Amino acid sequence: MSTTTTTTTQAPKAFKEGKATFGERFETKDLITFDENTVYNDWRDEFHKNGCVVIKNVISKERAQYYADKQIQWLKNFELGFDEKDPSTWTADHLPVSFKGGMYFLYGSAHEKISWEARMEPAVRDIFTKLWGTNELITSFDGMNISMPKRTDIQWSPWPHCDQNPRRKGANIDPSSSSMQAVQGLLNYSPNGENDGGLMLMKGSARLFNEFFAEKRDSADHEDAPPPEIEFMDLFLFSKKDVKWFEDRGCELVKINMEPGDFVLWDSRTMHYAKFPEGDQIRNVQYICMTPRQFADDEALAAKKWCFENYVGTTHWPHCNVRATAEKPMRNGEVCPKYRTEPFEKPEVTDDMLRLAGVLPYQ
Numbered sequence: 423m424s425t426t427t428t429t430t431t432q433a434p435k436a437f438k439e440g441k442a443t444f445g446e447r448f449e450t451k452d453l454i455t456f457d458e459n460t461v462y463n464d465w466r467d468e469f470h471k472n473g474c475v476v477i478k479n480v481i482s483k484e485r486a487q488y489y490a491d492k493q494i495q496w497l498k499n500f501e502l503g504f505d506e507k508d509p510s511t512w513t514a515d516h517l518p519v520s521f522k523g524g525m526y527f528l529y530g531s532a533h534e535k536i537s538w539e540a541r542m543e544p545a546v547r548d549i550f551t552k553l554w555g556t557n558e559l560i561t562s563f564d565g566m567n568i569s570m571p572k573r574t575d576i577q578w579s580p581w582p583h584c585d586q587n588p589r590r591k592g593a594n595i596d597p598s599s600s601s602m603q604a605v606q607g608l609l610n611y612s613p614n615g616e617n618d619g620g621l622m623l624m625k626g627s628a629r630l631f632n633e634f635f636a637e638k639r640d641s642a643d644h645e646d647a648p649p650p651e652i653e654f655m656d657l658f659l660f661s662k663k664d665v666k667w668f669e670d671r672g673c674e675l676v677k678i679n680m681e682p683g684d685f686v687l688w689d690s691r692t693m694h695y696a697k698f699p700e701g702d703q704i705r706n707v708q709y710i711c712m713t714p715r716q717f718a719d720d721e722a723l724a725a726k727k728w729c730f731e732n733y734v735g736t737t738h739w740p741h742c743n744v745r746a747t748a749e750k751p752m753r754n755g756e757v758c759p760k761y762r763t764e765p766f767e768k769p770e771v772t773d774d775m776l777r778l779a780g781v782l783p784y785q
């Protein structure tokens with residue numbers, strides 16, 4: 423772990439005092455059900471079988487390169503001496519504060535123009551439209567992942583987890599029942615193979631979510647586990663024993679290798695983590711998650727509006743447990759001198775974007 427941590431700022435005035443998460447809910451009913459017998463003849467068949475799927479060539483390689491270049495420029499905008507061609511500068515001192523060596527959620531990053539451009543890509547929205555069966559979607563305000571390989575200035579350990587609270591089991595304890603409530607995704611900008619950074623997924627684990635959590639389970643003690651006051655409502659860390667539990671039931675931990683422009687989608691009940699990059703390739707990723715607006719209540723929508731208007735990020739969850747990522751980045755015990763609350767390059771706001779942000783209704 424690097425020497426950087428974060429600390430919580432005072433909640434904004436519009437928010438209830440001391441509260442970090444809004445639209446707090448742990449559904450015990452199915453938000454959506456899928457007919458097990460439906461054959462889609464597209465990526466949805468694999469997604470519903472395994473809880474995850476790679477969708478190829480969602481954007482062009484040229485478009486992916488545009489995003490990768492812009493992400494590198496974003497790191498350079500901090501003027502900390504980072505040079506993408508000089509690995510000696512690939513250290514925390516030369517980079518903005520991140521989580522797990524490359525996940526950026528602070529400094530207004532969730533609302534950079536490139537983050538919004540990625541969410542607004544028609545083919546990206548089309549994925550979630552097909553998945554949920556509606557185009558009336560709202561997006562999370564997720565961050566980016568820009569990971570330099572072979573970092574020696576950070577300690578790193580795998581952290582298999584899922585981003586769905588164990589209380590969200592849906593209505594039916596039958597393992598085949600769908601308690602799918604959120605689906606995460608990432609748009610990939612740089613090539614990644616077996617040794618490069620990338621997503622690790624426990625294929626098939628989403629369908630065993632209800633069975634695994636039918637008994638009381640304790641989230642694993644991990645060096646990167648967020649402190650309770652951070653209020654991550656939808657996070658469970660798995661122990662080695664838990665990993666084995668899933669493997670014993672036929673699940674397989676796989677490294678997802680992708681080309682620029684590919685998109686990977688995974689049910690939030692799926693065990694996953696990012697692999698430490700050991701090759702030579704920089705990883706460039708935008709996390710994107712969308713769910714139907716109808717899943718959100720008024721409190722969640724009000725929180726999203728505040729986050730949007732203040733360039734504040736959220737977790738993966740678009741429609742509930744909206745947690746404002748309003749911390750200040752901490753560098754060696756001090757607020758990072760490069761702390762900022764606005765993007766370097768702001769998005770051009772349109773009504774279409776405001777609908778996707780949850781600020782405007784669809785009708």
Ligand SMILES: [Fe+2]
Nearest residue numbers: 583584585694
């Ligand atoms: Fe995650």
